[in-house]
Amino acid sequence: MTMLSSSPNIGPILIKELHKINIRNAEQLRNMGSKQAFLEIKRNDPSACLSKLCALEGAVQGIRWHTLPEERKKELKDYFSQCSQK
Secondary structure (H helix, E strand, C coil): CCEHHHCCCCCHHHHHHHHHCCCCEHHHHHHHCHHHHHHHHHHHCCCCCHHHHHHHHHHHHCCCHHHCCHHHHHHHHHHHHHHHHC
């Protein structure tokens, strides 16, 4: 099992937030997916931002979130907007 801390974009604060939703390693995060993990984090922290969603997606893909394809970033932005309206 890969530790969360060795995943790109995952620092100490995000690790704590992931632990609160019972994500303990990178495999569990990949299995849950960035969108579901974000929704669960957002339940605990309504101020969770788009950057956090992108960071989670980058971690799932194993890349820095800044290098996500533009199309994927737009999809995540649209998803974030939908989540924020609820």
